[in-house]
Every structure is written in C-alpha cells, then in structure tokens.
Amino acid sequence: MSTPAAMAISAPTQKKTAAPLIVAAVVAAIGFALPSLGVPMTTLSLLAQASIVGVLATAVGFLVRQSGFVSFGHAAFYGGSAYLIALLAAHSKLSAEIILIAAPIIVLVAGFALAFIMLRTSGVAYSMLSLAAAQACFELMMKWRSIANGEDGLAIKLPREVFGLPLSIFQRPDSMFMVSWAVLVVIVVCLWFLSRSHFGTLTLAIKNNEERVRFLGYETLLPRAIIIALSAFIAAIGGVLFALYNGFVTPMALHWSLSGEALVIAIIGGTRAAWGPALGAFIFIFLRDIAGNNTTHWQGIVGITLIVVTVLLPNGISGALVTLWNRARGVSNV
Amino acid sequence: MIISKRQLLSLACSVAIVAAWSVPAFSQNKDAIKVGVPTALTGPYGDLGNQVRRAVEFAVEEANTKGGVDGRKVEVQFQDTQAKADSARQQGEKLALSGYKLLVGTIASGEGLALNPMLERWDALYISTINKADALTGESCSPRSFRVNHPDYSDASAVGTWLKTQQQGKWAVMGSDTAWGRNSGASFKTTAEGMGKSVVTEGYAALGANDFAPYIQQFVSSGAEGIWVALAGRDAINFAQQAAQFGLLKKVNVAGVSFVTDNTVATLGDVSKGIWGIINYSSTLDTPENKAFVAAWGKKYPGTQPSNFEGETYVGMQVLFQAVTKAKSVKPADVAKAMSGGSFDTVFGKSELRAKDNQLVVPNYFGRVDTHEGGLRPVISLTVPKDVATPGPDAKCKM
Numbered sequence: 001m002s003t004p005a006a007m008a009i010s011a012p013t014q015k016k017t018a019a020p021l022i023v024a025a026v027v028a029a030i031g032f033a034l035p036s037l038g039v040p041m042t043t044l045s046l047l048a049q050a051s052i053v054g055v056l057a058t059a060v061g062f063l064v065r066q067s068g069f070v071s072f073g074h075a076a077f078y079g080g081s082a083y084l085i086a087l088l089a090a091h092s093k094l095s096a097e098i099i100l101i102a103a104p105i106i107v108l109v110a111g112f113a114l115a116f117i118m119l120r121t122s123g124v125a126y127s128m129l130s131l132a133a134a135q136a137c138f139e140l141m142m143k144w145r146s147i148a149n150g151e152d153g154l155a156i157k158l159p160r161e162v163f164g165l166p167l168s169i170f171q172r173p174d175s176m177f178m179v180s181w182a183v184l185v186v187i188v189v190c191l192w193f194l195s196r197s198h199f200g201t202l203t204l205a206i207k208n209n210e211e212r213v214r215f216l217g218y219e220t221l222l223p224r225a226i227i228i229a230l231s232a233f234i235a236a237i238g239g240v241l242f243a244l245y246n247g248f249v250t251p252m253a254l255h256w257s258l259s260g261e262a263l264v265i266a267i268i269g270g271t272r273a274a275w276g277p278a279l280g281a282f283i284f285i286f287l288r289d290i291a292g293n294n295t296t297h298w299q300g301i302v303g304i305t306l307i308v309v310t311v312l313l314p315n316g317i318s319g320a321l322v323t324l325w326n327r328a329r330g331v332s333n334v
Numbered sequence: 335m336i337i338s339k340r341q342l343l344s345l346a347c348s349v350a351i352v353a354a355w356s357v358p359a360f361s362q363n364k365d366a367i368k369v370g371v372p373t374a375l376t377g378p379y380g381d382l383g384n385q386v387r388r389a390v391e392f393a394v395e396e397a398n399t400k401g402g403v404d405g406r407k408v409e410v411q412f413q414d415t416q417a418k419a420d421s422a423r424q425q426g427e428k429l430a431l432s433g434y435k436l437l438v439g440t441i442a443s444g445e446g447l448a449l450n451p452m453l454e455r456w457d458a459l460y461i462s463t464i465n466k467a468d469a470l471t472g473e474s475c476s477p478r479s480f481r482v483n484h485p486d487y488s489d490a491s492a493v494g495t496w497l498k499t500q501q502q503g504k505w506a507v508m509g510s511d512t513a514w515g516r517n518s519g520a521s522f523k524t525t526a527e528g529m530g531k532s533v534v535t536e537g538y539a540a541l542g543a544n545d546f547a548p549y550i551q552q553f554v555s556s557g558a559e560g561i562w563v564a565l566a567g568r569d570a571i572n573f574a575q576q577a578a579q580f581g582l583l584k585k586v587n588v589a590g591v592s593f594v595t596d597n598t599v600a601t602l603g604d605v606s607k608g609i610w611g612i613i614n615y616s617s618t619l620d621t622p623e624n625k626a627f628v629a630a631w632g633k634k635y636p637g638t639q640p641s642n643f644e645g646e647t648y649v650g651m652q653v654l655f656q657a658v659t660k661a662k663s664v665k666p667a668d669v670a671k672a673m674s675g676g677s678f679d680t681v682f683g684k685s686e687l688r689a690k691d692n693q694l695v696v697p698n699y700f701g702r703v704d705t706h707e708g709g710l711r712p713v714i715s716l717t718v719p720k721d722v723a724t725p726g727p728d729a730k731c732k733m
Contacts, residue, residue, distance in 0.1 A: 151444060248420075
C-alpha cells in the first residue's frame, strides 16, 4: 500500500510504541489515584475544571495538528452542546441520558455539514469564518430571549440521577474530576491511535500538500470534513461535561473569548502531541489560579507566559518535553 | 536628635499602650466570620466589582475596629469572576471549600443564578447585592440564597408611581440591546400604556455603541415629549453627551434606570442636571442609619460618598453581621435560618427579609440630578413605599 505517511512528519515505527504507552498509563493512573491520596478539595476543583477545559483545548489542538486549521470558534460547539442540553431538558420529554448523548451527536452532524462551507476557505479566512459563525451563535442566544433567556442564561434541569449515578457525582469536585479525567484520557488515547492510523497519516499528508495527495488518487475533501466534525464532536463532549458540572449555561460559553482561551491553552501545551493541549489546560488553570490569588492582573501573567512559550518553545511545552525525552533515549529529534 | 533612656522607655510604653488599645480584642474561642466575595475585579464590569469590594472592605474594617461582630473577627477573601457565570461558580466553590462560605456580591444576574443550585452542596449561603433578575428570588430561589438589593420588578413598580406625576403623554424608549435593557423598555411601555400614555418610538443600541445620533434624530422627529433611558455605564454617558449636543436634554423630559448613578453624574457634570431616574440607594437618603454610614464612609474614603452599588452592598453586610449575631453561629445553615424572616437594621431603616422568597423588603426611590451640599448628585424626590416597591413574593419560588 502506498502510504502517505512518508510525507507526513515523523512516521513512527512500531518499536517506539511501548514506552509512551507505559508513560501514558502511569499518568492516567496517577490522575485516578489523586482523590484518594488526600489532595485538598480546592485542588481537585481546579483539576476538574482543567480536565473539562482540557477536552475543549484537545479538540482545538487536534484540528490544528491534523488539518492545520486554526479555529477561533470552538466555543460554539462547546457552549452549543451545553445549550442543546439545557433547551432539550426544558422543552422536550426525552430522558436526561438521551439528551446528554444526543447533544454531542447533533453537534457532530452540524459540524460535518458546516465543514463543507468552512473548507471553501483556508488559513486566516478559515479562522475568521469560524469566529464569525461562533459569534453568530453567541448573538442568537443573547437575542432569542423567549427561549434562551438572553445574557442571564439558563439553568439546566437535570434529574437527581443521571446514568444511574446521583447528580452530585457530576457536581462534586472530587468525583467530577474522576469522570472528566476518564473522558479526557479516553479522548487523548483515541486521538493518539487515530494520528497513527492510515486515516491520521492521510490527513497529515493533506495538511502538508493537499494537491499532491489528490494526484496520488486520494479524495481530500471528505477526510478534512471528518476531521472538522470530529473536532466539533470532542468540543461538544467537553460541553456535556461543562453542562453536568455547572448545571447552568450563559452565552459566555459561546463567546469568542472562550474560543481564544482554548487556543491559547493549545498553544501553551503544544499541538504536535495529542496530549499537549490537555497538559496546557492543567498548566493554564493552575497558573491562572495562583496568579489570581496574588493579583488582579493575572491576565498579564498569562499573556507573558504565552509570549515566552511561543518565542522559546515553538512546539509548546509538550514539544519541549518530547525533545527532552528523545534526547534522553538517544533518539534524534524529528 | 538624642533621646534619653527614660524618654525612650516612656515612648515605648505609650506606643505599647496605644497599640494594645487600638487592637480590638477578638474572642479566642469563637470562629471568625469568613466572607467570600466572588466578583468582577477585571473585565467590562470591573468598575462595579471594585465598588462591591470597597463596600465590603469598609464594612469589614468597621466591624473589626469595633471589636468584631459578636466578638468574632471578620475575614474576607476576594476572587475575580469577570462577571462570567461559570467563573462565579468556580470561584464560589473555591471560596466555599477554603472555608469562606458566606458569599456576597457577584455582579451579573447569571452569576447569582449559577450559584443558587450549588449552595446547599457547598454548605454555603449567598447574599445578592447587585443581581437584578427576578428569577433569583423567583423560580430559581433557594433557601440558602438571599437578595438585599432591588430586583427588576421593584424598579418597574417605582416607574409606575413616578410616571403618574408626569404630564407628558408621548414617550420614547432608548435601551441597551441586552436582556436588562429590553425588559426595562418593555415594562416601561406596559406601565405607560396602562396610564393612557403612549410610547411613540423605541431604540435599542448594542452594548458599547458609540454613535447615538440616529436614535436621537428618531426621537426628535417622533415628537416624543419624554424619553425613558435604560442604558448603563459608558453607554449612558455617550448617549447623554450626544443628546446634550443636540439640545434634546433641555427640550424633553429625560428619565432612566441605572442612568443617574453617582459615577455617571460625576462624568457628565452639568449636562446631567435635571435628569430623572430610579434611585435604588442614594447617599442623600434621609435616615439616621444612612447619615452615620455616609459620615463613616467619608472618613475611610475621603472626599467621596457611597454610590448606589456601594450602599446596597453595605446593606448586605449589615444583614449578614446581624444574622450572625442572632444565630450565635457562623455556620451557613444557622445564619440562613436567622436571615430568613428576620428583621434587620439597615441604611433603609428597619427592614424585613421576607421568608417566602428571601427578598429584603425595602422602599425604592425616584429622583433627579440636582445640586446637593455643593455637588451634583442624584437627589431623592419621591419615595415608593415598601409595599408598593416590593410587592408580594413570586409564586414560582418554591423553597
């Protein structure tokens, strides 16, 4: 089989699979052990938030990595999924479980349809179009007062039990961290496998040179549309976690500033590794909290961090860690 | 300068005595009152959040210099929410988990509404001093959530009382294109039409709009005799300045909600003279409690009077401290029990915190900008009595 992988960056060989998987398993296990290790509740609350935002940032990072598209509008999928849950819970007779599963699937379908419009553009135009589309969703929820209650937002009416678990499981920081951490780990692992699959390397090749891949006989529109839809789906799963945890949604969950925050997180963490944006989320949330405890100028500290990272570590913190890891194992960096 | 040993000793003694005198003795075996303030310290509502902060800091300092509340020291912690609902929920949780379970002072209504369902889980309580959405003490009410400030429906009834005293029959509405602006415009229209007056034209400008000329032209050509303005902050200032340039402010009767705040008046200067407005709280309020508050405020923040938001936040602190004294406990459950249905001494005078919806029953005010004690300030000219300003509890509230 002619593989487009040759054109993609660093086609990994089978030999290098084992070690990263072990590290990943250890990190995942440490995460699950944290609540029972006597970590304070305030820290667990931050970890829960970081895991939820981490899902959104992972979606943004995945899109950058697999397609090169920089989205300024991912909050639309995230907040959109939370709004779908709130509106379906208020106006339909469906059970909470069906609503929670349906919301990201609706976003997936919408994202797939939207992709064919988005793919008419590229580069800055793509970013601007994503920004405009997301702001349209924001304005819609701001203005459509009869159903969405404008800027005051909507309470999400959830029953006392969801998926057979008491609702408090999803709203207590310690248990919600376990839930959202599990979701984040599953998503990152899936994306890691996807990036190594035929489909993953094909989309990387399209990203590098779409015309050449088309000349090799591959269809290039559909794979890119699938990447956009998958990225929207992941962001929507983040939105489900957000809805469960907060039980409340306002148009700010659709605002461009949240899309921007997700992008900043992805850049800090680095988008070349599937786990980069998730790492970025933990760094960002803890940095913001520590800075916020000491000064109201925490945005300045986050801004300086972003500048330092982009100048000194162009591949983000995950990129720097991978370089160190490879150097330690005597493998030259690619 | 050479100081002799004896002088040094007497100096040291007097310093020690003064120090011992001025450090209030807090009871060692009583838990401190820990107040958590999740509010907008940055972002577009940062100015409001900082007013909340000033009022809370004032109240805390005042209580601590008096030896605390019921012998308890008051401690306070602030966290920035940027007026975002999910951030208020996170910062509220953080404060509650760190022991600061008596929460006060978010800005946007969405913040308060997001806190309400979480309060019992956190074993916390929340006192709204700024949130205006009716739902907070309506369908989203909670036994752990209280409101001491004026809700939207209170402002609406104040408008009715005032509008009866005005002769103009044709009105225009200038609102901000937000939930609050639209609601205010709609309720003004209903009230006006109920009195046989009419709203001849309406305009809603986007938040942060710079050019109000098209709206002003529209009002002039519509022949409106009065304008109801539901704009706040910078929008209110931009509109008033441009309306003054067109000579509109002199020709028609101008009134509004959140339009004649102390900050707007300070920025506008003479332009604002004569503008009517709903006044939720004013430093000119004529009660002995308020006079004492304004005098003490002037000592801590020289040359200033408490603004409407600062006054209402101070009321929240007054109610909280009295409830702690009454409950003889700082546990949120006990304090909540003492608050609900209780009667409290506030700058509005003796006020009841209605048990059915946890809303403080206070009068509301209407007035206009005028010279008061040498400076321009919103001056109360009409008091809407308690029973009109805070009509019966919302039936949608089920505790």
